[in-house]
Ligand code: SF4
């Protein structure tokens with residue numbers, strides 16, 4: 001998702017964004033102080049905001065992404081938990 | 089008066105719904121909420137203790153409430169043919185699975201038919217919107233890519249998918265999308281579906297009078313039919329719809345009856361199959377039609393979704409959602425609808441009576457689902473654009489018939505971000521060049537995310553509208569459980585503001601909030617319509633395959649729930665989740681309590697076979713605790729329960745460390 005370009009520091013008025021905290025109820029530990037949100041306020045703009053799939057150009061690029069990203073678990077030299085197993 | 093208000097409030101937690109219920113009451117219009125009050129559920133049927141599978145019955149064999157029956161009493165509790173409480177409860181249960189799987193399967197078949205027409209060039213109105221998904225399917229199905237055109241590839245894919253319905257032997261192809269260990273479990277138990285239709289037909293045969301009389305054997309076939317839904321009919325629908333209409337990507341929209349605009353010609357599209365809705369979405373922007381609407385005195389055309397069709401067009405076009413299942417009649421009660429366009433599934437027959445009180449035209453578009461009294465305007469698959477145009481025109485022509493004094497639209501709507509397909513989650517977590525579930529797995533292992541929960545399913549007029557969904561989801565979020573949602577459950581969450589990134593800060597435990605804020609995602613991810621529960625299966629498989637969390641779905645710190653279920657499809661979905669290794673909790677009511685033995689088999693016995701099992705808990709917060717306890721059990725088995733304690737440092741603890 002794209003976010004608005006306004007800088008977070010400007011939005012919070014603080015020099016170090018990491019210094020923004022909030023108090024929250026943590027299960028079993030009462031009130032705790034944690035880092036506040038780090039995303040920019042606001043909503044993505046325009047219909048195109050979330051359309052990441054269009055970033056891939058031609059067929060070769062798409063197939064490359066499929067092999068390295070979306071389908072890599074199904075490739076012959078997969079990795080992860082099933083590495084040691086025989087192909088289905 | 090105060091009591092009356094209290095009673096109304098108990099019907100829904102949603103303000104728009106309460107306002108429209110009040111309007112319906114003022115105008116003497118009966119809704120599902122009133123009918124549920126007047127007709128109590130039959131306690132014998134509710135427990136699954138009634139059989140009408142032959143004309144010697146119906147046989148009613150209720151289990152006496154509040155006392156344990158003796159073996160002799162149990163032995164006397166049989167139907168005329170001698171069928172036991174176990175057989176009767178199991179037959180009723182698996183028939184629900186058959187109906188649910190048939191619904192998703194038939195939806196899938198229609199989608200494949202439309203896809204084939206497109207590939208053959210017989211309809212020009214649809215095209216491949218997502219070549220990426222087409223190529224993925226080609227790789228999955230072993231279809232040659234080379235320099236072939238998209239339509240040539242699509243035609244091969246269509247033919248393969250078409251065969252999946254009528255296949256008599258072998259295995260459904262998409263079974264191979266499951267983790268390897270899961271496939272082995274299914275093969276050992278003999279529950280791998282051969283063909284989608286075959287498993288449903290065999291299940292209907294086996295529940296006929298005097299056939300399968302062993303509840304465990306009935307459940308094996310029930311499981312096979314359910315898997316033919318989740319890893320068959322539903323998965324095919326989702327994949328082909330993505331090819332033709334686009335794989336969902338993050339989309340901003342709005343939800344609730346307040347999305348209706350008084351000055352527009354308002355059309356609600358309701359049901360399940362997205363082909364017509366897609367065309368309506370495109371054609372509602374046609375300048376000529378907009379001009380035509382203006383010529384009738386309106387400002388424009390407002391297309392709004394309802395039920396699962398709403399999820400489909402919202403995720404792909406940002407079309408706003410009017411509401412979920414229990415709000416369908418209330419959309420008409422606003423008095424501002426020119427047309428409600430329906431196809432199949434979850435369309436209440438009561439709609440017609442409500443429509444008669446207003447100028448609203450109920451337009452029935454599918455020959456499989458005719459509605460007495462409604463206008464029938466069949467959807468022509470060869471000319472979808474023409475069909476959509478004709479329907480929109482009919483709605484516009486109806487605008488002058490609107491009675492201004494009957495219009496009242498609740499000013500309630502909420503923003504949401506949806507469109508979290510498995511592909512989008514993969515991308516969001518890793519980006520285009522590192523797309524992977526790794527960050528999710530890492531955050532589960534380090535304990536920021538305690539586990540995953542799929543909260544899905546319907547609304548049910550027997551339980552306060554949306555309430556159980558929200559209580560459950562909030563409890564899960566508070567405990568750092570990331571929620572994936574579909575169907576009417578997703579809409580409930582969206583209406584309460586849980587589907588925007590800002591919700592993370594307000595509702596989540598510190599670990600989950602941190603992850604959501606870093607990635608910029610809402611803590612409840614909208615994954616689509618109820619057919620898209622197959623996306624959750626694929627996401628779960630992706631987590632397994634990425635590594636570090638066991639080698640099967642049943643190893644994951646994850647659970648599923650349908651707290652307000654009502655549809656037979658929900659039972660089919662629940663069973664394919666259980667058989668895929670997921671602990672699955674249903675609320676509201678449980679349909680097998682007439683047989684303690686069969687119920688115990690579902691609630692305990694299934695776990696030994698599948699690693700997943702059913703549970704029933706009508707209290708949504710308690711149900712959430714059951715899910716969290718299951719998640720913790722899995723974390724312990726994976727040896728990551730300690731890591732959780734280590735990682736959750738709040739700022740005070742960190743400062744202490746640094747000091
Ligand atoms: S099949 Fe048996 S239990 Fe069912 S209605 Fe017929 S006689 Fe009764």
Ligand code: SF4
Pocket residue numbers: 395396413433434544545546547574575576577618654655657658
């Ligand atoms: S979630 Fe249930 S009620 Fe809602 S559309 Fe799907 S099946 Fe129907």
